[in-house]
Amino acid sequence: MTVLPDDGLSLAAEFPEATHEQWQRLVAGVLRKSGKEVSGAEAEDALSTPLEDGLRTRPLYTAHDSAPDPGLPGFAPFVRGGTAAGGTAGGWDVRQRHTVADNAAVLADLEHGVTSLWLEVGRPGGIAVDALDAVLEGVYLDLAPIVLDAGTEVAPAARELLRVAAARRVLPHALRGTLGADPLGYEARTGAPYEGAPVADLLLLTSGNGLRAATVDALPYHEAGGSAAQELGASLATGVAYLRELTDAGLGVAEAAGELEFRYAATADQFLTIAKLRAARRLWARVTEVCGAPSPQRQHVVTSSVMTAPRDPWVNMLRATVATLAAGVGGADAVSVLPFDHALGRPDAFARRIARNTSVILIEESHLARVIDPAGGSSYVERLTDDLARAGWAFFQEIERAGGQRAALRSGLLRDRLAETWAARKARLATRREPVTGVSEFPFLAEKPVEREPAPEPPSGGLPRVRRDEDFEALRARSDAHLAATGARPRVFLAALGPAAAHTARLTFAANLFQAGGIEPVTEGSFADSGAGEACLCSSDALYEERAQAVAGELRAAGATHVFLAGRPGTYPGVDGYVFAGCDAVAVLSAALDRMGVS
Numbered sequence: 227m228t229v230l231p232d233d234g235l236s237l238a239a240e241f242p243e244a245t246h247e248q249w250q251r252l253v254a255g256v257l258r259k260s261g262k263e264v265s266g267a268e269a270e271d272a273l274s275t276p277l278e279d280g281l282r283t284r285p286l287y288t289a290h291d292s293a294p295d296p297g298l299p300g301f302a303p304f305v306r307g308g309t310a311a312g313g314t315a316g317g318w319d320v321r322q323r324h325t326v327a328d329n330a331a332v333l334a335d336l337e338h339g340v341t342s343l344w345l346e347v348g349r350p351g352g353i354a355v356d357a358l359d360a361v362l363e364g365v366y367l368d369l370a371p372i373v374l375d376a377g378t379e380v381a382p383a384a385r386e387l388l389r390v391a392a393a394r395r396v397l398p399h400a401l402r403g404t405l406g407a408d409p410l411g412y413e414a415r416t417g418a419p420y421e422g423a424p425v426a427d428l429l430l431l432t433s434g435n436g437l438r439a440a441t442v443d444a445l446p447y448h449e450a451g452g453s454a455a456q457e458l459g460a461s462l463a464t465g466v467a468y469l470r471e472l473t474d475a476g477l478g479v480a481e482a483a484g485e486l487e488f489r490y491a492a493t494a495d496q497f498l499t500i501a502k503l504r505a506a507r508r509l510w511a512r513v514t515e516v517c518g519a520p521s522p523q524r525q526h527v528v529t530s531s532v533m534t535a536p537r538d539p540w541v542n543m544l545r546a547t548v549a550t551l552a553a554g555v556g557g558a559d560a561v562s563v564l565p566f567d568h569a570l571g572r573p574d575a576f577a578r579r580i581a582r583n584t585s586v587i588l589i590e591e592s593h594l595a596r597v598i599d600p601a602g603g604s605s606y607v608e609r610l611t612d613d614l615a616r617a618g619w620a621f622f623q624e625i626e627r628a629g630g631q632r633a634a635l636r637s638g639l640l641r642d643r644l645a646e647t648w649a650a651r652k653a654r655l656a657t658r659r660e661p662v663t664g665v666s667e668f669p670f671l672a673e674k675p676v677e678r679e680p681a682p683e684p685p686s687g688g689l690p691r692v693r694r695d696e697d698f699e700a701l702r703a704r705s706d707a708h709l710a711a712t713g714a715r716p717r718v719f720l721a722a723l724g725p726a727a728a729h730t731a732r733l734t735f736a737a738n739l740f741q742a743g744g745i746e747p748v749t750e751g752s753f754a755d756s757g758a759g760e761a762c763l764c765s766s767d768a769l770y771e772e773r774a775q776a777v778a779g780e781l782r783a784a785g786a787t788h789v790f791l792a793g794r795p796g797t798y799p800g801v802d803g804y805v806f807a808g809c810d811a812v813a814v815l816s817a818a819l820d821r822m823g824v825s
Contacts, residue, residue, distance in 0.1 A: 246286075246288065246290070247266070249286065250265075250266050250267065250269050250270055251265075251266075251269075253269040253270065253272075253273065253285075254266070254268075254269035257269055257272055270284060270285060270286070273285040277498070278453035278454065278455070278647060278650075278651070279453050279454065279455040279456075279614070279617040280617065281455075281610075281613050281614065281617060283497075283606075283610070287604075287605035287606040287609060288605055289605055291605045291608075291609045292609075293605075293608040293609050293611065293612040294612060296504070296508075296599075296602060296608065296611070298310075299311075299312055299598045299599060300522075302511050302515065302520040303507070303508045303511040303512065303515075303520070304507040304508065304510075304511045304520075304522045304523065305504045305505075305507055305508045305511075305599075305602075305611065306504070306557070306598065306599040306602050307507075307557045307598055307599055308507060308522030308523060308524065308525075308557070308559070309522070311598070312557065312595070312598035312599065313554070313557075313559075313595040313598075314595060314596055314597075314598060316589075316595070317554075317585075317588075317589030317590075317594070317595035318553070318554055318558050318559060318560060318561050318585070318589070318595060319341050319342050319371070319559060319560035319561070320339055320340050320341045320342070320560075320561065320582060320585040320586065320589075321340070321341070321342045321343070321344050321373065321526065321560045321561065321562045322335045322340040322342075322343060322344065322562065322578065322581065322582055323344045323346070323528075323562050323564070324343060324344065324345050324346070324353070324361075325346045325349070325352050325353070325572070325681055325682050326351070326352055326353060326572065326681075326682065327352075327353045327354070327357045327360065327361050328361070329360060329361055329362075329363050329364070331575070331578065332361060332362070332365065333364055333365070334575065334578070334579075335578060335582055336365065336370055338579065338582060338583075339582045339583065339585070339586040340370075340582050341370065341371075342370055342371040342372070342373060342403065342560060343362075343365070343370060343371075343372050343373065344373045344375065344526075344562055345358070345361065345372065345373065345374055345375065346375045346376075346682070347374055347375065347376040347379060347383045348376045348377055348378070348379030348382075348383060349377070349682045349683070349684075349685070350682065350683065351680075351682040351683070352682040355376070355379055355382045355383050355386050356386065358383065358386045358387060358390060359386070359390045359393075362390060367390070367391050367394060367396045367400075367401055368396050368397065368400035368401065371402040371403035371404075371436075372387060372402075372403040373403050373404045373406060373441075373487075373526070374387065374403070374404065374405050374406040375406045375441070376406060377412050377416075377422065377685065378412065378420060378421055378422035379422065380405060380406060380407045380422050380423055380428070381422060381423035381427070381428065381431075383405075384405040384428060384431045384437075385431065387405075388401075388431060388435075398434045398435040398436075399434070399435060399436060400436065401435045401436055401437060402435075402436035402437065403436070403437055403438070404437065404438040404439075404440075404441055404487045404526075405428055405431060405432065405437055405438065405439055405440070406440070406441045407422070407423065407424075407425045407428050407439055407440040407441070408440060408441045408442065408443050408464075409422065409424070409425065410464045410467060410468075410631050410632060410635065411441070411442075411443035411445075411446055411464070412685070413632070413635055413636075413688065414446040414447070414635055414640075414688050414689050415446050415684075415685040415686075415687075415688045415689070416685045416686070416687045416688045417687040417688035417689075418687060418688075424471065425439055425440045425468050425471050425472060425485075426471050426472055426474070426475035428440070429472070429475060429477070429485070432485065438484070438485050438486065438487050438524070439472075439485040439486075440468050440485055440486050440487070441486070441487050441488075441489055441526075442461050442464045442465045442468065442486055442487070442488045442489065443464075443489045444457045444458075444460055444461035444464075444488065444489060444490050444491070445489055445490075445491055445528060445531075446688070446689050447460040447461075447640070447644060447689070448490075448491040448530065448532065449491075449531055449532055449689070449691045449692065450641070450644045450645075450648070450689035450690050450691065450692065451532070451644050451645065451647055451648025451651060451690070451692045452643075452644045452647055452648075453647050454498055454501075454502045454614055454617075454618075455614060455617035455618040455620070455621050456618075456621050456643065456644060456647060457490065457491065457502070457618075458502065458505060458506055458509060458614070458615075458617075458618030458619075458621070458622070459618050459619070459620070459621025459622040459623075459624070459625055460621070460622075460625065460631065460640065461488055461490070461506065462509055462510065462513060462618065462619075462622040463622055463625040463626060463630060463631035463634070464631045465486060465488065465510065465513065466513060466626070466630075466631075467630055467631050467632065468482075468485075468486060469482050469483065469486070469513070469514075469517065472485055473517075478519065479514055479517045479518050479519040479521070480514075480519040480521050483510075483514050483519070483521035483522075483523075484521070486524065487524045487525075487526055488506065488510070488523055488524065488525050488526065489525075489526045489527070489528060490502065490503065490506060490525060490526075490527050490528070490558075491527070491528055491529070491530045491531075491532070492527045492528065492529050492530060492549035492550065492552050492553040492556075492558070492561070493529075493530045493532070493533055493545075493549055493552075494530075494533055494544075494545040494548045494549055495552075496548050496549075496551060496552035496555075497552075497601075497606065497607065497610060498610070498614075499549060499552035499553060499556055500552050500555050500556040500601050500607060501556075501607060501610040501611040501613075501614050502556070502614055503525060503527065503553065503556030503557055503558060504556060504557065504599075504601075504607075504611045505611050505612075505614040505615035505618055506523060506525065506618075507522065507523045507525070507557070508611070508615050509615055509618055509619060509622070510522075510523040511523070512619075524559050525557070525558050525559050525560070526558070526559065526560040526561075526562065527553040527556070527558035527560070527561050527562070528561075528562045528564065529545070529546045529549040529550060529553075529561075529562070529563050529564045530545075530549060530564075531564060531568060531569070531691075531693070532692060532693055532694055533545050533549075533693075533694055534564060534566075534568050534569045534693065535569060535662060535664060535665050535693065535694070535695040535699075536569040536570050536676075536695075536699065537664055537665050537669065537673070537695065537698075537699065537702060538663075538664030538665065538669070538670055538673060539566050539567050539569070539570060539676050540566060540664075541663050541664040542566035542567075542568070542569075543566045543580055543584075544663075546563050546564065546566065546581070546584055547584050547588075549563075550563055550584050550585055550588060551588055551594065554585075554588055554589070554594045554595060555594065555599075555600050555601050556601070557599060561585055563581040563582070563584045563585060564581065565577035565578055565580065565581045566580060566581070567676060567678050569693065570676055570677070570678040571677075571678030571679055571680050571681045572678055572679040572680065572681040573678070573681075574678060621643075624639075624643075625639070625640070635688075640689070641689060644689065648692055651694075652697065655694055655697065655698075655812075656697060656810050656811060656812040656813065657808050657809065657810055657811065658739075658742075658807075658808075658811050659808065660694070662694050662695050662698065665694075665695040665698050665699070665742065666695070666698050666742045666811065667738060667742070668738060669702075669738070669741045669742050670741075671705075671715065671741050671744065671746060697812045698742055698743070698812065701742070701743040701744055701812070701815050701816060701819065702743070702744040703744075704744060704819055704824050704825065705743070705744020705745065705819070705824065706744065707824075707825070708744075708824045714746075714757065715744060715745065715746040716744070716745050716746065716818075716819060716822045716824050717745065717746045717747070717748050717756060717757050717758035717759075718740050718745050718746070718747055718748070718758050718760050718761065718762055718790075718818070719747075719748050719753045719756040719758040719760070719761040719762070719781075719786070720733055720736055720737060720747050720748065720749045720761070720762050720764050721753070721761055721762065721763050721764065721777060721781060722749065722764050722765065723763060723764065723765035723769045723770075723773050723774075723777060724765050724766065724769045724773075728765050728766040728768075728769055729764045729765045729766070729769075732764040732765065732766075732792040732793060733749065733764035733792070735764075735792060735805075735807070736762050736764050736790070736792040736805055737749070739805055739811055739814075739815075740762070740815070740818075742811060742815065743811070743812075743814075743815025743816070743818065743819065744815075744819075745815065745818060745819070745822075752784070753781055753784045753785070753786060754784050754785065758786075759785070759786070759787050759788070759821075759822055760786060760787060760788040760789070760790070760818060760821070760822070761781045761786045761788075761789050761790070762789070762790035762791065762792055762805065763777060763778065763789065763790065763791045763792065763801070764792045765792075767793060770791065770793065770796070770798060774791060774798040774800075774801060775798055775799045775800055778791075778798065778799070778800030778801050779800050781800075782800060787821065788802045788803065788818070788821060789801050789802050789803075790802065790803050790804065790805050791803075791804050791805075792804075792805050792806070793806055794806050
């Protein structure tokens with residue numbers, strides 16, 4: 227029997243320690259074989275991935291990568307969590323969003339794993355203030371926290387909630403939740419001045435109970451196309467504005483901070499989401515430390531509507547699962563999973579069940595909450611948290627120099643900066659460098675549309691609301707209209723040259739790309755029988771050199787008005803355009819639909 231030494235269990239003890247420089251040289255050797263002449267740090271840079279906000283993800287992180295000490299859970303700077311025990315006792319708060327007055331749906335949620343309710347009140351077609359009693363019928367208000375999102379109706383909605391609780395003899399200290407006052411969030415959503423109750427006025431309604439007065443909602447900035455750092459910076463600027471208002475009303479810094487709940491988006495980019503939530507707590511701790519009382523940040527995290535697509539909506543379940551996992555690992559106090567049919571209208575019972583069970587499975591079966599800050603100590607996560615915190619702080623300072631959040635909204639500074647970020651991201655989406663599964667990659671043209679009842683219209687007039695799929699959705703909508711009018715989709719004939727080994731890869735690529743624009747690829751038979759007006763050659767570079775010109779001529783003779791070639795642009799007579807990895811798919815597909823007469 228082999229006995230391990232007492233002074234260590236390292237299986238690498240007999241091997242010399244490798245250095246970063248040695249690894250870089252090995253990487254350079256591999257890249258050299260692919261034609262890239264790089265050395266040292268250049269080799270590592272070649273494998274790095276650019277992120278928004280000027281950040282980069284490197285291919286290798288080690289313990290030598292510097293990042294500030296994240297501290298311990300429950301202690302400043304609260305990077306590792308706002309409480310010492312984290313969510314180990316029972317996991318995060320599973321919070322379900324409701325936009326219409328449906329008591330049966332509310333009770334079904336609470337009976338099957340939901341632990342708090344997020345009610346959008348006061349919108350046309352939604353939950354009216356005087357309907358709160360009926361919506362909450364049968365709800366134990368001393369067990370289920372209530373979070374209101376009522377816009378300018380926050381004071382009437384809060385008073386009605388208190389009246390309902392008093393009528394049911396709920397003890398004041400047992401009533402928990404957030405009244406949701408968010409004047410700056412309202413202005414960001416609507417573009418109109420807020421005329422509801424100031425945040426400080428709600429202190430009279432939160433005194434003596436477990437309710438918070440205000441929500442710092444960063445979703446409007448995320449949903450306008452903002453980056454993670456812009457979301458952080460805008461939330462800090464909003465939180466500082468409310469902190470000033472509450473301390474001016476007589477509260478201490480710690481008390482004022484305790485009246486706020488921050489709302490962030492979680493995306494399918496799990497590491498960025500984890501780092502964003504950790505960075506948010508660190509930044510808020512710094513703000514409150516400067517004010518004299520470092521305080522934890524209460525976080526409500528919502529799966530991103532920007533990543534939610536109406537096409538192939540089932541894929542949204544997978545996106546939401548990854549986002550929920552990231553929110554839990556990142557230390558969210560409460561998580562709301564948007565149902566997979568959120569982009570289609572009012573979610574049905576099945577979609578709500580899947581949404582709540584996403585959290586329940588991660589907590590109860592995956593035991594995700596049993597470890598506090600499970601990503602802590604990862605060199606990558608710690609460095610990304612630090613990089614993101616610095617970028618978020620820089621954007622926060624930019625807003626403060628402009629006069630604060632309200633001034634930045636009214637001057638157009640925020641709109642312009644968010645638009646710049648979204649324009650750059652749209653370019654990545656258009657080239658499919660950022661793929662959207664089921665939409666820009668692996669679309670399913672034969673899918674049956676999923677239909678839902680209309681949901682109440684969200685506030686509008688302020689910052690735009692964007693979705694990653696919007697450009698491809700516009701192309702698919704043109705194709706759908708053509709199908710409805712003519713009985714057939716626009717088509718393209720894929721001409722495969724040579725054996726399967728030569729053409730399969732590019733034929734698959736071309737079919738995938740054209741379907742993303744709603745153009746049906748035809749691969750069987752002849753061009754004359756395909757019903758298509760355009761064609762695309764698919765094969766290897768070697769066969770293109772031999773046959774592309776001749777086959778393009780044959781296709782034109784058969785009636786093709788436009789001939790593509792799947793591959794990098796070259797000089798092939800008779801070829802009108804090229805489709806390749808990294809091409810502007812939206813521009814290519816839009817132009818093709820135009821030529822086909824698809825409006």
